[in-house]
Amino acid sequence: MATTLAKVDVVVVGLGxxxxxxxxxxxxxxLKVIGLxxxxxxxxxxxxxxxDEYRYAIRYELMQDVAKETITIRNNRKMPALPMxxxxxxxxxxxxxxxxxxxxxxxxxxxxxxxxxxxxxxxKYGPNKLSSDYLLxxxxxxxxxxxxxxxxxxxxxxxxxxxxxxxxGKRAQDFPTxxxxxxxxxxxxxxxxxxxxYSPFMLPSAxxxxxxxxxxxxxxxxxxxxxxxxxxxxxYGAKTSPEITVIPTATKxxxxxxxxxxxxxxxxxxxxxxxxxxxxxTESGEEFIQEAEVVVLASYVMNNAKLLMxxxxxxxxxxxxxxxxxxxxxxYQILPGANGYFEEQMNTFMGAGALGMTIDDFNADNFDxxxxxxxxxxxxxxxxxxxxxxxxxxxxxxxxxxxxxFKKNSIYNYTRSLSIGTQGASxxxxxxxxxxxxxxxxVYGLPLLQMTYNFTDQDRALHKFxxxxxxxxxxxxxxxxxxGKAPITDYDIVGYQTTHNTGGTIMGAxxxxxxxxxxxxxxxxxxxxxxxxxxxxxxxxxxxxxxxxALAYRSAEGIxxxxxxxxxxx
Amino acid sequence: MTEKPKNYSRRxxxxxxxxxxxxxxxxxxxxxxxxxxVDKDDQHVSDTGNTNHEMGTNGGFQFFQNQREFNxxxxxxxxxxPKDDIGPGAIxxxxxxxxxxxxxxxxxSNTKEYMQGPFxxxxxxxxxxxxxxxxxxxxxxxxxxxxxxNKRFKKGFSSIEAEQMDEILTAFQNDEIPxxxxxxxxxxRLIRTATLEGAYADPMYGxxxxxxxxxxxxxxxxxxxxxNVIDKEKFQKIEPQPLxxx
Ligand SMILES: Cc1cc2nc3c(=O)[nH]c(=O)nc-3n(C[C@H](O)[C@H](O)[C@H](O)COP(=O)(O)OP(=O)(O)OC[C@H]3O[C@@H](n4cnc5c(N)ncnc54)[C@H](O)[C@@H]3O)c2cc1C
Ligand code: SF4
Numbered sequence: 001m002a003t004t005l006a007k008v009d010v011v012v013v014g015l016g017x018x019x020x021x022x023x024x025x026x027x028x029x030x031l032k033v034i035g036l037x038x039x040x041x042x043x044x045x046x047x048x049x050x051x052d053e054y055r056y057a058i059r060y061e062l063m064q065d066v067a068k069e070t071i072t073i074r075n076n077r078k079m080p081a082l083p084m085x086x087x088x089x090x091x092x093x094x095x096x097x098x099x100x101x102x103x104x105x106x107x108x109x110x111x112x113x114x115x116x117x118x119x120x121x122x123x124k125y126g127p128n129k130l131s132s133d134y135l136l137x138x139x140x141x142x143x144x145x146x147x148x149x150x151x152x153x154x155x156x157x158x159x160x161x162x163x164x165x166x167x168x169g170k171r172a173q174d175f176p177t178x179x180x181x182x183x184x185x186x187x188x189x190x191x192x193x194x195x196x197x198y199s200p201f202m203l204p205s206a207x208x209x210x211x212x213x214x215x216x217x218x219x220x221x222x223x224x225x226x227x228x229x230x231x232x233x234x235x236y237g238a239k240t241s242p243e244i245t246v247i248p249t250a251t252k253x254x255x256x257x258x259x260x261x262x263x264x265x266x267x268x269x270x271x272x273x274x275x276x277x278x279x280x281x282t283e284s285g286e287e288f289i290q291e292a293e294v295v296v297l298a299s300y301v302m303n304n305a306k307l308l309m310x311x312x313x314x315x316x317x318x319x320x321x322x323x324x325x326x327x328x329x330x331x332y333q334i335l336p337g338a339n340g341y342f343e344e345q346m347n348t349f350m351g352a353g354a355l356g357m358t359i360d361d362f363n364a365d366n367f368d369x370x371x372x373x374x375x376x377x378x379x380x381x382x383x384x385x386x387x388x389x390x391x392x393x394x395x396x397x398x399x400x401x402x403x404x405x406f407k408k409n410s411i412y413n414y415t416r417s418l419s420i421g422t423q424g425a426s427x428x429x430x431x432x433x434x435x436x437x438x439x440x441x442x443v444y445g446l447p448l449l450q451m452t453y454n455f456t457d458q459d460r461a462l463h464k465f466x467x468x469x470x471x472x473x474x475x476x477x478x479x480x481x482x483x484g485k486a487p488i489t490d491y492d493i494v495g496y497q498t499t500h501n502t503g504g505t506i507m508g509a510x511x512x513x514x515x516x517x518x519x520x521x522x523x524x525x526x527x528x529x530x531x532x533x534x535x536x537x538x539x540x541x542x543x544x545x546x547x548x549x550a551l552a553y554r555s556a557e558g559i560x561x562x563x564x565x566x567x568x569x570x
Numbered sequence: 571m572t573e574k575p576k577n578y579s580r581r582x583x584x585x586x587x588x589x590x591x592x593x594x595x596x597x598x599x600x601x602x603x604x605x606x607x608v609d610k611d612d613q614h615v616s617d618t619g620n621t622n623h624e625m626g627t628n629g630g631f632q633f634f635q636n637q638r639e640f641n642x643x644x645x646x647x648x649x650x651x652p653k654d655d656i657g658p659g660a661i662x663x664x665x666x667x668x669x670x671x672x673x674x675x676x677x678x679s680n681t682k683e684y685m686q687g688p689f690x691x692x693x694x695x696x697x698x699x700x701x702x703x704x705x706x707x708x709x710x711x712x713x714x715x716x717x718x719x720n721k722r723f724k725k726g727f728s729s730i731e732a733e734q735m736d737e738i739l740t741a742f743q744n745d746e747i748p749x750x751x752x753x754x755x756x757x758x759r760l761i762r763t764a765t766l767e768g769a770y771a772d773p774m775y776g777x778x779x780x781x782x783x784x785x786x787x788x789x790x791x792x793x794x795x796x797x798n799v800i801d802k803e804k805f806q807k808i809e810p811q812p813l814x815x816x
Binding site: 049051052053054058059060065066067070073074075079080082083084085086088181182183184222223224225226227344345346347349350351387388389390393401402403404406407408411414415439440441490491492493494 | 649650651652654656659676677680681682683684685686688690692693694695696697698699736739743762765766767770771772775783784786787788789790791792793794795796797799800801802803805806813
């Protein structure tokens with residue numbers, strides 16, 4: 001029997017960026033908030049021995065333990081789904097800070113085009129630009145409506161950048177801190193893209209260029225370019241993360257309590273509301289019911305969808321009939337790019353997660369797609385994140401992958417190669433979706449989430465087009481040998497690609513085509529809010545978190561309003 | 571880090587004991603000698619075995635159960651990452667010890683992997699689907715490497731020529747060798763990856779001895795900060811630092 005705990009104003013499931021933002025805003029507004037996190041408490045003092053590539057980047061010390069819970073995967077409905085037995089393609093977060101602890105910190109705002117993609121694509125290219133298998137839809141919120149919330153996140157995180165991208169949405173205020181250093185590697189990209197007529201600018205970074213105190217009084221230090229950033233926590237507190245910003249902000253109000261090793265297994269539905277959540281204390285084995293006026297799911301794309309599915313809240317999407325919205329529009333990220341091999345040695349081992357320069361000339365609808373068989377595009381960047389030796393063994397195509405020649409080449413190229421990468425947009429397709437697996441279970445006895453996903457013709461066309469652009473830039477940068485990424489075929493769960501999963505709990509203006517309304521309030525349960533990149537009806541040409549955070553700030557305002565007056569926010 | 575054996579070098583030991591064949595040497599001591607790779611029924615010394623170097627102290631085995639297993643892995647990893655004019659290969663870097671330690675721990679028992687059934691082969695895009703742990707895969711794989719060497723060359727894997735080892739490893743890589751519950755290509759990928767991990771992980775894991783893996787790559791290991799040098803045009807040569815201090 002589960003023990004029922006005294007009711008609180010808000011219970012938040014998961015303490016990454018989204019959970020942290022909701023907790024901070026609600027607690028500041030005087031609401032009593034409890035945060036339930038399945039992982040452990042951790043912070044800067046635990047990251048003093050972090051420069052260990054093997055432990056953190058290879059064996060995923062800070063990430064989800066998939067022995068306990070994973071997903072199943074198949075490329076299409078005809079294939080039997082099998083469990084993802086080890087993480088690879090994407091790395092799920094766990095513990096205080098979630099993925100926000102070991103992210104890179106590229107911090108973007110999606111384009112005005114993204115939020116109204118259906119309307120704007122139809123207007124410009126007619127209604128049949130993509131076939132009806134692609135489930136494009138507007139988000140129910142516009143860039144202008146979100147602008148203040150984007151800025152709110154910029155301020156909380158102290159983002160370092162420069163407002164020099166001629167394409168992006170208007171920024172009411174400049175970045176809180178100046179851009180990071182323009183290193184020689186970045187300058188190569190800058191020179192090349194300029195001479196090709198493009199408009200390079202410094203990538204907006206959550207590794208801060210200088211010490212900064214945010215409006216809540218939290219201090220973020222200056223990045224030391226240590227080269228152990230992505231997949232690592234920051235030993236300086238210089239990479240903006242929930243555990244050094246929104247979590248302490250929530251805690252110091254006195255209105256916020258955290259529980260670790262608390263794995264939520266169900267959202268309890270009662271009538272057209274929810275009454276709380278059930279969780280397991282994974283240390284004691286005891287079950288509890290935490291009652292709350294408002295339940296907020298902030299447990300990332302996968303578990304936000306799964307918790308709704310196992311709790312029977314909302315209608316599961318069925319690709320056969322097109323009915324149902326839960327699990328719909330799962331998207332990923334398309335990663336065109338090029339590798340370049342140089343003669344001169346470069347300081348490739350130095351860097352920071354979000355040290356980079358970007359061009360957006362081929363992102364969103366910034367270029368004409370009339371004669372192209374795809375829409376959208378991607379941000380093309382060079383990043384200098386610090387090559388680490390286990391994972392970085394660059395060899396030209398045709399070089400053996402082991403033995404004497406491999407050794408010689410991979411060592412030689414380690415300090416003589418660069419890559420240009422793209423965060424390519426991913427459009428929803430009727431056959432790509434999330435559901436519950438019928439065979440495999442997690443250690444709590446719940447079904448695993450099932451992912452049915454493959455790349456589409458749109459993805460392949462976008463990949464090919466942008467890869468060619470990146471090859472040209474790399475040539476212009478002076479590489480001796482340039483290799484574009486191989487064309488994409490089927491989605492493969494093996495090999496890290498990106499943790500930019502989106503969709504499954506999408507937002508929209510109508511319950512017909514979305515799970516939550518534009519305040520991320522569930523259409524079927526007014527006191528349930530579901531927050532994360534799962535809300536994206538498609539994935540844009542950028543990393544997601546800047547946009548996720550803006551949506552979370554807007555939702556927090558909605559939750560506070562709801563707590564006072566109740567009812568639907570739309 | 572203890573790099574140099576304090577008591578005696580293996581070559582002194584060889585000289586003073588007069589040991590000429592592997593047969594006399596127990597698992598406890600041969601570890602450091604594997605570079606010599608002397609086979610009992612065949613006096614052939616393979617070229618991977620000829621590596622004339624000072625190994626660190628023999629660390630003993632946590633996973634491998636006999637010298638033969640250890641020698642097979644030593645030779646296989648050395649072929650994947652051989653000694654050359656740039657610097658040491660897998661054996662001298664301590665990679666076989668690194669693998670031994672890893673197989674004895676979490677890595678070997680897949681404690682952070684989803685290992686519940688039912689098991690099915692699956693498509694390539696679905697990744698690892700074996701019911702076997704890495705420890706079982708290595709144990710079986712080593713036996714199959716030896717069997718294959720015997721089949722093709724009538725000798726154990728550690729006694730054949732370098733080119734013959736390459737031939738067999740290539741057959742594993744191309745998935746031409748039958749194994750149970752796992753493919754040979756998968757086993758090959760595991761050894762290859764583990765070799766690179768052992769060559770380049772922090773030396774506290776038992777590989778990358780003397781930080782020689784890092785030195786070859788000119789990777790300076792654990793540095794507190796590059797803020798004052800990252801904008802320099804010139805390539806920076808920096809003495810490497812391990813996490814544990816020297
Ligand atoms: C290596 C890496 C690099 C990245 N780099 C970037 C980048 O440069 N730019 C960018 O925009 N994005 C980046 N991302 C993505 C970014 O980290 C995520 O978008 C963001 O952190 C997601 O925040 P979240 O709060 O939605 O989820 P998470 O951070 O995943 O937090 C969810 C939390 O919920 C907890 N939880 C899950 N299930 C349960 C349950 N049942 N009960 C209780 N708790 C539960 C988890 O333990 C976790 O702590 C990166 C991600 C990774 C992995
Ligand atoms: S690169 Fe900068 S922000 Fe990233 S971990 Fe190192 S010091 Fe911290």
